[in-house]
Amino acid sequence: MEAVKTQDISVNDLAWKIEYHADRCTMCGSCVASCSFKAIKVETQAQSIVVSTDSQPKPEHRHVARPIIKQVASLTDFCRGCGMCEKVCPNNAIHPVRNPDSRKTLLSKDAGPIKRGGRTNLNAQRTLDSIIVGRISQMTDPSLDAARHTFDIRSPFGRVLSAKELPFQMKDGKMVMATKTPPVNWIYPLIFSDMSIGALSTRAWEAVALACAYLNEKCGLPVRMSSGEGGMPVKLMESDYLKYFILQIASGHFGWNRIVKAIPHMVTDPAGVLIKIGQGAKPGDGGLLPAAKVAEHVQAIRGVPKATLSSPPNHQGLYSIEESVQKMHLSLNAAFGFRVPVAIKCAASATSVSVYNNLLRDPYKICGGFFIDGIQGGTGAANEVSLDHTGHPVVSKIRDCYLAAVKQGLQGQIPLYGGGGIGMTGNAAADAFKMMCLGANGVFVGKVLIQLLGCVGNEQGRCNSCNTGKCPMGICTQDPRLVKRLDIDKGAQKIVDYVLAFDAELKKLMAPIGNSSIPVGRSDALVSTDKAIADKLGIQYVC
Amino acid sequence: MCRIGSIKSKVPVHPSKALHLMLPQQEGHDNSGFAMVMQDLYGIFSTYKDKPLLSMACTQKGNQMVEEYMDSHNFVQLAEWIPVPNKEPGLDIQAMPYYVFRNYDFPEHYNELSQKEKEDVLLNTRLALRKLLEDAGEGYVYSFWPDVLTLKEIGDPRDIATYFHLWEDNGCLSAKNIVVQCRQNTNYDIVRYAAHPFFLQGYTLCANGENTFYTKNKEFQKSLHRGYIGFESDSQCFLYTLHYVLHELKWPINYYKHVITPLPFEEIEKREDKDVLTAIRQSLAHLEINGPNTIIATLPDHRMITCCDSKKLRPVVIGQDENTVAIASEVCGLNEIMPDRDMTKDIYPNEREVIVIDNELEVQRWKQ
Incomplete structure (x- = not known):
């Protein structure tokens, strides 16, 4: 325990955790080769297993050292949840899982502000989804x-x-x-x-x-x-x-x-x-x-x-x-x-x-x-x-x-x-x-x-x-x-x-x-189920 | 859907003819109102053809307000016709107390004004009177223009005609051009201003159909001209566009159709005048009409036109005999007033055609 400090990064601090099924893994190495982030690696793991190889149950306890796929606990080489490992795995042995307990945003500012690509992850509200095309031609016009x-x-x-x-x-x-x-x-x-x-x-x-x-x-x-x-x-x-x-x-x-x-x-x-x-x-x-x-x-x-x-x-x-x-x-x-x-x-x-x-x-x-x-x-x-x-x-x-x-x-x-x-x-x-x-x-x-x-x-x-x-x-x-x-x-x-x-x-x-032709400015064709949005945009509120 | 009709004749025509044109089509309209605009008047108005004629429906107080306004603005009353109604019981009409048709002479100092300035005075006066009566809730002013009479009322057109004695041709009321419609507003509120035909500075228009670009038309037109007001009906947009293209932009009539139902870009590309047509389409994109429509209009020079939407979703037919050309939504109307015409010469215009009838009743039929 003394070798581990509370400031050390663990996999559970990251946004994604790799779920790995050693029993399905054929050690083909495709996942490791395909992970461009180097977020997984091959490691040898000491395992204590019970096996029975005879036709009748004859459990035998063994200590073995086996190669496994392991997630890297790092704030630079971390899993992004892209799922490439899952895509290439022939045996469904590995995939990333979102970690609700992630502390990554908090911890990864050692090298200055976090940089990334993509789009906002905080303000992804969908105004357009509470707007409906609601003025349908019915009888008054075809x-x-x-x-x-x-x-x-x-x-x-x-x-x-x-x-x-x-x-x-x-x-x-x-x-x-x-x-x-x-x-x-x-x-x-x-x-x-x-x-x-x-x-x-x-x-x-x-x-x-x-x-x-x-x-x-x-x-x-x-x-x-x-x-x-x-x-x-x-x-x-x-x-x-x-x-x-x-x-x-x-x-x-x-x-x-x-x-x-x-x-x-x-x-x-x-x-x-x-x-x-x-x-x-x-x-x-x-x-x-x-x-x-x-x-x-x-x-x-x-x-x-x-x-x-x-x-x-x-x-x-x-x-x-x-x-x-x-x-x-x-x-x-x-x-x-x-x-x-x-x-x-x-x-x-x-x-x-x-x-x-x-x-x-x-x-x-x-x-x-x-x-x-x-x-x-x-x-x-x-x-x-x-x-x-x-x-x-x-x-x-x-x-x-x-x-x-x-x-x-x-x-x-x-x-x-x-x-x-x-x-x-x-x-x-x-x-x-x-x-x-x-x-x-x-x-x-x-x-x-x-x-x-x-x-x-x-x-x-x-x-x-x-x-x-x-x-x-x-x-x-x-x-x-x-x-x-x-x-x-x-x-x-x-x-x-x-x-x-x-x-x-x-x-x-x-x-x-x-x-x-394109209905530019035909706000009368839209209705909204959200009163605030309807008021703001000047379209009909409906419920 | 509405039914619309018009008559253009070499000899003055009594409104009863317009009623006979419309009534056979009543399965299509709903007999909820009657509205007509008469241009090139004869009968009691023939003496004052060059003097502006005020058409309004109002209360006694409204009439007083108008008189005071006109007096204070130095308009001189020349003649007046206040129909004495037939108030027999059981008539389906929501009548106003007074219907006033009154000729005025311009104030003397207006004689030096140009034609355009005079037109502006007439429009400004009508707008001012409309506002006056609207604010007070005392009546409606439909037109104020030389040689133009407008009558609009809510009710059954047959009863409205009885009320105004329009079935009896006593020679006092006739015109060479009548545009008529037998329905109140259907999509929006029942208000007298909403019934077409609409009139603005010599242009009269009625439309059978739906203007699905109403909102964008309206938003654009509001800033184009002070006379583009009301918008009680989506059909008013057609009139304002007609007025804008011909009166304000002073473009030839051929270009009206290019504004309201522009050709598809693929077809424009094949045309020699593609640069002009493209420029029109992009500059007046907000005046495009989309939706099923037929339009009948009269121009200040009394030419009459009709055209349809670009998909020909609303019908119209033109029939002619020696002295008369009539336009109607349905052929049964024509059969009623001109049963002996040569029906093989009836015209059913297509979606890209415009029909123009001049004062010699020569019918021009050209492609957009």
Whole structure:
């Protein structure tokens, strides 16, 4: 007993405990080999056992030394509950079990604040689940047929002018455009959110990109994908597929050296540019790519040495929103000849309406979209205190911004996109539909996509290890051995199938309310079983 | 669902013809009200065609309030028709004490005003009168415009017609354009303002259907124009959009359909004018109408139009004889008032068509 101190870490201090059945274990070693966190190890254990080998019972007491699988009691090499051991075990001999008595959060601050990936584990409330599509066409007007009617599921991405500002002139009895208007692309209202090459493995990023291209080329759904902060492969930028991508510029400007150099060689325009000001998962923080993930190809794309890449919290040189509009929006618009819409992404905040008002009133009419990212958004790496304790839910924020525009008669002029927790419970279509009824033009999803690729992380503390470079699914890692676990084609297929189902489900929701085009702002179609939510969002309370 | 109808004629038509157009369709409506707007008036109003005509239903006090307001704003009363009702017992009508149809002359100093300024004065006056009577609960002002008469009431349209002597053509009331509907509001509260046709600055419109984009239409229209008020019925949105596109934006009539039922993006892409159509669709996305509808409207120049929703979920038919074109939800209405017309020439417009009837009764039929 003297060898054990009360400050020593035991397995019971950790968030997950390994349940191991030595009697089923064949000692194949697969679990240990597959555990990227080194949370289990092979150990020899002295055992006192009774055996009987004769045809008649003849118990015999033996002392043996046997190899077993044992959980490591460590605050660095700890089990994340990913379940890879269980996945590879041929005999169901091992699996992780959640430990309700965990003391890990308390104890593991020896090396400073806890960092992790994933999304908030504290504020995963589901406002959208207490909202129901409750205005169903019954007799007053017919419901549509989701399977047979045609639906026009498209959303604007770009700065929309008011009708009075349209430069129409009459020519032979018809109106024609006298001058250019800001570029607007009509896209599918589901955007693949910004996850960089670096945060994601090359294979994972490629799978998402492949799915995006397939949905466009084979399924006729103009889904767009944001590159994330970290650039894109030059070959892709110089290909025709660039038109499916929204280039992101964030505070670190990573990857833009290559993007700028590629501009003269681009054969088509990108779908848009997204200026990332903030991120819902860690508002006020810049991007963070731990050195463990800055592999050679990431260094090459971003033009950096192997080091932890901390993007600053702000775009340096921008001190006010006016400057942001004048400097960043104008220069990025100019970079692509004013042919490519430039949008902005902010973390949802108590100030979001002020930001939106500023953008709506900007005299250049140059902001092509306002992306609001809620607290339930994911990240590859952040301080846990930021993930769990900073941020703002997105649902009411989208509503607030939409109503602020309504008040001024400016709704629809700067498209609103909401993200952060869309699809958290598996049904992104229902979430998207409700967000659109509340005023969003569309939604963006990230976490859902990597979950389709195999990510098992969730908001109950499972895995959340995207920051370690040891992602057991080969998604958020640059370790070639781990990356190989991910099958690009299968991953892309999962995403394509999900989006096709999303499209069918969206129609299943549009049909009963009798709409063939997206019901942006149709708050009358929603009801809530929660009075507070109904009051806040201005929808009917029902019980 | 409502039934709607209209008559456009080379010779002035008495309202009883409009009633005959509507009554055979009564299985579709519910005889809960009667509303009509007459434009290009003859009979007792023919002398004052260029003078604004006030149409209202009110109490005695309401009438006094209006008179005081008009006096204080220097409008000069020229002529007045207060129908003497037939108050026989048993009539199904929730009548107001007074129905006033009164011509005014503009205040003298308004003569220098431009046409647009005069239009604004008329609208502002109607809005002010409406507010006056609404706040006091003393009546309803339906229209204040030259050569336009509006009558609306709650009850059985046959009894309402009896009450106002509309079955008897004594020559005092007729018009070349009548838009009519025989039902009170059905989805929302029964208030007289909710019964279509609706009227705004020369534009009259009634609609048969459901506007499932009512909320977003309404939220947008409220900020577009001071005259876009009330919203007692989701059909008012159609009128306001018509007024906005033609009167405010001054776009040709062809573009109205592109606003309320825009083409799908795939079809826009194939069009030569795709840049214009796309710009319209994105700038006026909140004026799109989604849901089953048929619209009948009269424009300030008295052209009459009709069109349907993009899925053709509501019916409409146009029939014509030598002197008259009539539009109705159901063909039985046309058969009643023009049984001898050539039925093979009846038009059943499709979901992408707009029908425009000019004052020579030439029927234009064009694709969106």
